[in-house]
Amino acid sequence: MNSLPILDPATDEACCAPAGTPALGAEEAKQKALVFKALADPNRLRLLSIVKADASGESCVCDLTEPLDLGQPTVSHHLKILVEAGLLHREKRGTWAYYSVVPGALDAAAGLLATL
């Protein structure tokens, strides 16, 4: 975060005050972008939506393939990205894996935008 180059504020054609060091550091930006990358896919948004809407609070992976009309490998790939981004929690029970939204995770993702 402190590895940004020190820039010479003098320019030949100054048009306005230099913006200076970015408010958001490079490393922090990378971490935040990972969350938005996980959200940047329509199928992943729909998967999150189904899991969030489930009255039981969790969804079996066996029920997530059919509503999106996708194969299980594709759904598993998307679910893995959502788990890695900290948005979904995965629990294996018997034959199936069950997914639930990590409590507070969507609020936290929304909060990333407030603190840009």
Added chain:
Amino acid sequence: MNSLPILDPATDEACCAPAGTPALGAEEAKQKALVFKALADPNRLRLLSIVKADASGESCVCDLTEPLDLGQPTVSHHLKILVEAGLLHREKRGTWAYYSVVPGALDAAAGLLATL
């Protein structure tokens, strides 16, 4: 949105109630994903951060290349994506283009997560 196949709920190995139709439709998911795609890049997040933090409320494109140590074509490419996603407003004045955060746009993006 109504083009999802009617699924046979009977399975050999039923594990739980079928999740049914996704709460989020395909078209809506596509639109929302576009906003998150714009946010899914560290340099774009840093650009947003600089523009947002500028005391004058807007940043000249000439001041956005140096803090990120990127060339102007790269910065312009990222800015274009942010404008197209409705997050930044662009105004050309004389030689330079000036960018400002579209009022309410970041809150609206955060709101997309609340309504998944």
